[in-house]
Amino acid sequence: MLPYNIHHTAIAVSDLDRTLEYYATNFKIRPISIETIDDQGVREAMIALGGSHIQLLEPLHPDTPVGRFLAKHGEGLHHIAFAVTDIDTAVAHLREQGVSLIDEVPRRGGGGHRIAFVHPRDHNGTLIELVEVHDG
Amino acid sequence: MLPYNIHHTAIAVSDLDRTLEYYATNFKIRPISIETIDDQGVREAMIALGGSHIQLLEPLHPDTPVGRFLAKHGEGLHHIAFAVTDIDTAVAHLREQGVSLIDEVPRRGGGGHRIAFVHPRDHNGTLIELVEVHDG
Numbered sequence: 001m002l003p004y005n006i007h008h009t010a011i012a013v014s015d016l017d018r019t020l021e022y023y024a025t026n027f028k029i030r031p032i033s034i035e036t037i038d039d040q041g042v043r044e045a046m047i048a049l050g051g052s053h054i055q056l057l058e059p060l061h062p063d064t065p066v067g068r069f070l071a072k073h074g075e076g077l078h079h080i081a082f083a084v085t086d087i088d089t090a091v092a093h094l095r096e097q098g099v100s101l102i103d104e105v106p107r108r109g110g111g112g113h114r115i116a117f118v119h120p121r122d123h124n125g126t127l128i129e130l131v132e133v134h135d136g
Numbered sequence: 137m138l139p140y141n142i143h144h145t146a147i148a149v150s151d152l153d154r155t156l157e158y159y160a161t162n163f164k165i166r167p168i169s170i171e172t173i174d175d176q177g178v179r180e181a182m183i184a185l186g187g188s189h190i191q192l193l194e195p196l197h198p199d200t201p202v203g204r205f206l207a208k209h210g211e212g213l214h215h216i217a218f219a220v221t222d223i224d225t226a227v228a229h230l231r232e233q234g235v236s237l238i239d240e241v242p243r244r245g246g247g248g249h250r251i252a253f254v255h256p257r258d259h260n261g262t263l264i265e266l267v268e269v270h271d272g
Contacts, residue, residue, distance in 0.1 A: 002164045005186025009145045013260045028138045050141025051187030076261035077213035124149045125212035
């Protein structure tokens, strides 16, 4: 249940295509996937880098979590995601420890992985996502 | 000169020891190093996780870059660092591309690595650090 990797670091952006162009031009790094996740209200690109990823998040509408983040903070770092082998056990452990969870029950995220968000208030203002990675 | 890994994701915190306790209790992850870097005005902990790291930054005084960040934004994600093999070439390439750099000339950072910061204004409000990792 313990985190074994930083699965991704996520950045909220207002224009995904322009941002991907920036990364391609300046760092020669390109996305391995781009997908629209309606129930999170985002278009999301994953850039693999070493054993981790940069995730770029563009809101589909202003009235979404990432849209509200942009309105409040502007573009910038949004959350960090830890890979865990067993997300149900991880969530149960955090709940036992009294850590506030945004998702008490894991749900499907990008790539079909099961995810759960931990509330930033217990965690130095940092939004943390747990990801149970599945292959294929 | 291209980035080959996310070396670390950095989080600004007001109380490093309390934060380390949080990580140890809830995620069973512990720092591999804690050091004070006077010229950056921080006490910094590195937690290895998979092939990357979480870097926790506590300001030594309010009148430091991280101290001012905390005063303005509160605790939270501070920057992301890309590992590069040759930081001089990477910096020269970015300068050629017209990307604004905070450090035109690389300097020594934590762990004795050579580092340079890229200005967030060209980069979706995200502060990016380049790190040329040296072993030993």
